[in-house]
Amino acid sequence: xxxxxxIIYAALLMGGLGITFGLILALVERRFRVxxxxxxxxxxxxxxxxxxxxxxxxxxRGAAEAIVAGAEVGLCPVGGAKVAAIIGELLGRAAQSGxxxxxxxxxxxxxxxxxxxxxxxxxxxxxxxxxxxQGCAYGCIGLGDCVAVCPVGAISxxxxxxxxxxxxxxxxxxxxxxxxxxxVIALREEGEDLQLFCLNPGKGKEVLAVxxxxxxxxxxxxxxxxxxxIKLEGNLPVINYDLCQNCGACVRKCPKSCLEIxxxxxxxxx
Amino acid sequence: MLQGLFLILVSSALVNNFxxxxxxxxxxxxxxxxxxxTAVSMGWATTLVMTVSAVVTWTLExxxxxxxxxxxxxxxxxxxxxxxxxxxxxxVLAKTSPALHRSLGIFLPLITTNCAVLGLALLVSLxxxxxxxxxxxxxxxxxxxxxxxxxxxxxxxRLEWADIPAAFKGAPIVLITAGLLSMAFLGFTxxxxx
Numbered sequence: 001x002x003x004x005x006x007i008i009y010a011a012l013l014m015g016g017l018g019i020t021f022g023l024i025l026a027l028v029e030r031r032f033r034v035x036x037x038x039x040x041x042x043x044x045x046x047x048x049x050x051x052x053x054x055x056x057x058x059x060x061r062g063a064a065e066a067i068v069a070g071a072e073v074g075l076c077p078v079g080g081a082k083v084a085a086i087i088g089e090l091l092g093r094a095a096q097s098g099x100x101x102x103x104x105x106x107x108x109x110x111x112x113x114x115x116x117x118x119x120x121x122x123x124x125x126x127x128x129x130x131x132x133x134q135g136c137a138y139g140c141i142g143l144g145d146c147v148a149v150c151p152v153g154a155i156s157x158x159x160x161x162x163x164x165x166x167x168x169x170x171x172x173x174x175x176x177x178x179x180x181x182x183x184v185i186a187l188r189e190e191g192e193d194l195q196l197f198c199l200n201p202g203k204g205k206e207v208l209a210v211x212x213x214x215x216x217x218x219x220x221x222x223x224x225x226x227x228x229x230i231k232l233e234g235n236l237p238v239i240n241y242d243l244c245q246n247c248g249a250c251v252r253k254c255p256k257s258c259l260e261i262x263x264x265x266x267x268x269x270x
Numbered sequence: 271m272l273q274g275l276f277l278i279l280v281s282s283a284l285v286n287n288f289x290x291x292x293x294x295x296x297x298x299x300x301x302x303x304x305x306x307x308t309a310v311s312m313g314w315a316t317t318l319v320m321t322v323s324a325v326v327t328w329t330l331e332x333x334x335x336x337x338x339x340x341x342x343x344x345x346x347x348x349x350x351x352x353x354x355x356x357x358x359x360x361x362v363l364a365k366t367s368p369a370l371h372r373s374l375g376i377f378l379p380l381i382t383t384n385c386a387v388l389g390l391a392l393l394v395s396l397x398x399x400x401x402x403x404x405x406x407x408x409x410x411x412x413x414x415x416x417x418x419x420x421x422x423x424x425x426x427x428r429l430e431w432a433d434i435p436a437a438f439k440g441a442p443i444v445l446i447t448a449g450l451l452s453m454a455f456l457g458f459t460x461x462x463x464x
Contacts, residue, residue, distance in 0.1 A: 009338045017330075017347065021354035028358050032365035 039091065040064045046086045048078050050151045054173040067091070077173035078151050101172035101187035102264065103155070105163045107140040108197045110213040122148075127181035136210045138199040140184045146176035167265035190264045193246050194239050198258045201234045215258045221250035275406045278399075281462040282410030288386045289418040290448075290455040295386030299419060300444060302377045309423035310416060311370050312377060315359055317412025319381050320390050323352045324408035327391040328401050348391045349382075356382045386415060421451060 044064035051059040055075050057066050067075050073093055074084035080100055115134035119125045123145040131137070140163055147155045147163070154169035155176060177185045184199060196215065200207045204216035217235035229243035230250060237250075237259070251259045288294045295316075302312040327348050335341055360378050364371045371378065381387060390411050394404045425447050434443050 006339060010340055010343055013334055013338065013340060013343065014346070014350075017350055021350065025354060025357055025361075028361050032361050034364050034368070 037068055039068050042090055043067050043087055046079075046083055046090065047076055048083070048151065050078060052078060052151045052173070052175060054078055054151070054175050078171050080171040100266075101174075101189055102167045102170045103146075103165050103172065103174075103176050103185050104188045104195055104262070105140060105146070105155075105165060105185050106195065106197055106199055107138070107184045108162050108213055108258070109136065109139045109142065109211060111135045111139075111211055112209070123179075124181045136200055136207075136214065138182060138184075138201070139211065139214070141182065145179045145181070146185060149175045149179040151175065188264075192239075192241050193261050193263055194241075194244050194250070194259065195262050196237055196239065196259055198236065198256075201236055203235055213256055213258055216256060218255060220253045220255065221259060224249045224253040275403065277462050278403055278406050279410040279413075282407050283414035283417065284455070284458045285462050287414040287418055287455050287458075288389070288411050289415055290452040292386075292389065293452075294389045295384050295415060296448075297380065298377050298384060299422065299448065300441070301380075302374065303419055303423040303426055303444075305373075306420055306423045306427060308370075308373045309419040312374055313412070313416025313419045315363070315374070315378065316381055316384065316387070316415050317409065319352065319355050319359055320387055320412045320415075321405060321408040323348075323355050323387060324390055324394055324404050325401065326351050326355075328394055328399070328404040331395050332401075344392070344395065345388075348388055352387050352391070353382045386411065418451070422448060425451075 040061075041064075044060055047060040047063060049060050053059065054077050055063050055066075057063040057075070060076075063071075063075055067073060067087060068091065073087040073091065074081070076083055113135065115126075115130060117126055117130055117134075119129045121143050123141040123143045126141045126143055142157070142161055142163065144155075144157065144163070147157065151173065152169045152171055154166045154171075156164055156166065158164050172187055174187055177183070177187060182199075188195065198207075198211075198213070198215035200211065200214045204218065207214040207216050215236055217232060219232055221237050222230045222232055225244075226247065226249060227243045227245050229240045229245075230237045231240070232238070246261055248261055251257075251261060282288070286292060289296065289299050298312060298316070303309050330347055330351070331344070335344060335347065356379060359381075360371070363374075363378065390408055394407060397407075399407060422444070426444060429443060429447070438446070
């Protein structure tokens with residue numbers, strides 16, 4: 001049998017098989033087509049499509065199915081109020097989302113001796129290998145697990161290597177809170193403007209030994225507050241937001257500048 | 271004749287178990303063996319695909335590939351048959367049993383790349399079986415695959431409650447279990463002459 005003949009046979013066979021199986025598949029598809037709710041596709045279109053799982057569903061498709069099936073339209077914490085409003089319009093249901101929380105990184109490290117670490121460049125790796133052996137055992141490690149996990153890119157590192165949250169972008173989904181191995185990140189609500197940027201519960205001397213910007217539990221903020229909104233608990237000031245008037249007296253008195261009034265910035269709706 | 275068929279069945283299901291003796295299809299063996307229920311369903315789906323594809327590939331081999339001298343197209347043709355079969359099963363399953371379709375997830379389309387299915391089609395042509403023998407061989411292989419999968423799934427369900435050292439949790443203990451299972455299946459050697 002000639003080579004040309006073989007080539008022709010091969011082409012005919014493969015072509016024939018392809019057409020045959022194609023037809024079979026088409027017929028089966030027609031017979032067993034699954035009707036899906038078109039609204040699921042519409043809702044999925046609106047969702048961010050990051051498949052991050054912050055809502056507790058298996059990806060955005062799962063979230064779309066859950067929302068159409070009756071879950072709250074504001075199910076997606078990443079999409080926030082904006083997405084909830086669009087979905088609400090699509091499904092004819094009102095959004096019932098509460099206030100959006102914002103992530104706050106409660107440490108601005110200025111370590112006396114920068115730690116030596118040559119392992120994998122993640123906070124979790126650092127925490128596992130080094131832990132409390134070097135520097136401050138409570139503060140921000142600064143290797144950016146939160147940056148990596150943030151689905152909207154709201155966290156970044158500034159020139160001094162400190163993590164900053166861009167509140168215009170933050171949707172309060174809380175993924176960074178879970179990602180941080182030292183629980184440095186918390187979510188704050190609107191009205192909680194005064195923030196403490198230190199988590200070290202050690203006494204003054206212990207904190208001073210490791211960090212230049214840590215709270216030394218001097219208690220000046222407690223005395224400075226005209227509203228009695230600050231108490232010292234476990235060597236750290238605790239703020240009572242019901243009493244705090246954002247007057248800033250404590251901020252001016254703090255010798256380590258670890259108190260700051262950070263205004264709540266609402267999400268930019270474009 | 272009947273005895274020969276029975277021997278083929280026992281041989282492909284137990285003695286030369288595709289997963290535990292030939293080490294084919296390890297991916298779904300480890301991937302879909304978390305729950306007995308899912309493992310059994312996966313086993314049935316694979317058995318179905320194996321049987322139909324073995325018969326179809328046997329026919330194609332006998333009446334097209336051999337007479338036309340196109341044996342070199344074997345792999346391509348076999349994969350085409352298997353992929354179409356899997357797609358058909360998936361479409362049917364999505365309609366008839368959505369829950370099962372979801373629990374099998376990605377492993378259902380992955381039957382396409384399950385080397386046990388391609389290995390079976392190739393073994394059939396290698397052994398020179400006739401069509402009935404090929405079908406029985408495929409059913410045996412599928413049963414053996416289902417057996418291996420559900421055995422491992424049953425053990426894994428119990429392992430969930432076992433106090434396993436941290437270093438062995440997850441994949442390592444499953445691999446060790448699979449190795450022990452495979453050794454246990456060595457006990458069938460000699461039951462049937464190859």
